[in-house]
Amino acid sequence: MNPFEDMRIFCQVMDSGSFTAAADQLGLSKQFVSRRLMQLEERLGVRLLNRSTRRLDVTPLGQSYYESALRLLGEVEQVEQGIAGQTAEPRGTIRVSAPLSFAVAHLGCLLPLFLQRYREVTVEVDLSDRPVDLLGEGYDLALRIGVLEDSTLIARRIASIERVYCASPAYLAERGTPLKPEDLHSHDCLPYGHGRSVQWRFNAGQGKPLLVNVTGRMRVNNGELLRDAAVQGMGVTYLPTFIVGAALKDGRLVPVLDDYRPEPLTLSAVYPQHRQASRPVQALVEFLRERLNQM
Incomplete structure (x- = not known):
């Protein structure tokens, strides 16, 4: 029994909205995800989700558990990333969503410079003007222009846009x-x-x-x-x-x-709370702030 694993599975189900989508994101079977959540509820002695054939509804206790688990997982990742970051260069893959026109104007020249600086990082960029669901669609970072509405996400100002x-x-x-x-x-x-x-x-x-x-x-x-x-x-x-x-x-x-x-509008880098300690994400955010702050 790994309580942190159960927390991650539960949070992914909440973020994805279904067992099937969560299982796809985690690379697990739907049956395994469902079984682990049932075991979690049994261990806690409470119902976290109300299940039906069409939808999942979170209970008040489930919402409280989700918010606490999200903070705790973020703190755990921050500790691990902080220890690893004392000696290691950023490494890993960052999945980024960015507005089409802005990306064409700026990211085409900036991302190669970023990748030259951080040789162990890979960047996947999806260009779209729609506000993607970072958690549900598996993005690590989104660049957004204008007023932000996602209160559960962390936002860092990158630049002003006239x-x-x-x-x-x-x-x-x-x-x-x-x-x-x-x-x-x-x-x-x-x-x-x-x-x-x-x-x-x-x-x-x-x-x-x-x-x-x-x-x-x-x-x-x-x-x-x-x-x-x-x-x-x-x-x-x-x-x-x-x-x-x-x-x-x-x-x-x-x-x-x-x-x-x-x-002017504000260009922001937005990412989920549990990604705030990711060294590749932080490296990209700081790089963009450095290069675009005078835009």
Whole structure:
């Protein structure tokens, strides 16, 4: 009987949402996982999970056990990693999720430098703009831009990201330059994402936000496509400087409404509590902070 092993299995079931998914993540059989959890409940004398044919529901005692077990496992890993880290270089595989456009702009040149510095580390990167489930999908680290909502995860600030309202000189010559946010009601806009109603955020002064509904004939969930459409005179767009910076520098795009630009977004490295002591994860986080802090 290994209580730490039972804790890990239970936490993985909680993170994955099912015995089958947990078994796949752990490389164990579903029957073995189910049997170990039954033994755990018998040893504790309480029910941790309510099981049905369709779903698993955690009991209040199960939730309390999960939170305590997660902290304890994190502390155990931190102790082990700390002892090993006194003599050993970071080693192992890091599975990372990163936003597509940001990764194309920055990680292509940075990751080779990181891997040259840490020869025993392997990095697997999945590019997606969706907020992945780190625990359920088995990621060690995610890079996220903007407001974070996962309170159970640890977040480290990496850098600030400026966004710019901009359009092509040809578009502005034909349609005029918007002087205040409300002027966008009479302009074609190129918003990121989908949906009939899109709001852009502006700084109205004294820290007060102003939200303006914008419309246009093209909505895309990819920044490069929006930038290219703006360069071709399709409208006003609102994108991070790592996407439009080159076009602004060479004059293909012109900034507008700069006086109303909101505060920069934060690029964060996010990871589960039990990965906070992982030397490869910490090495990558510190490397990105070092290289991107002045972005």
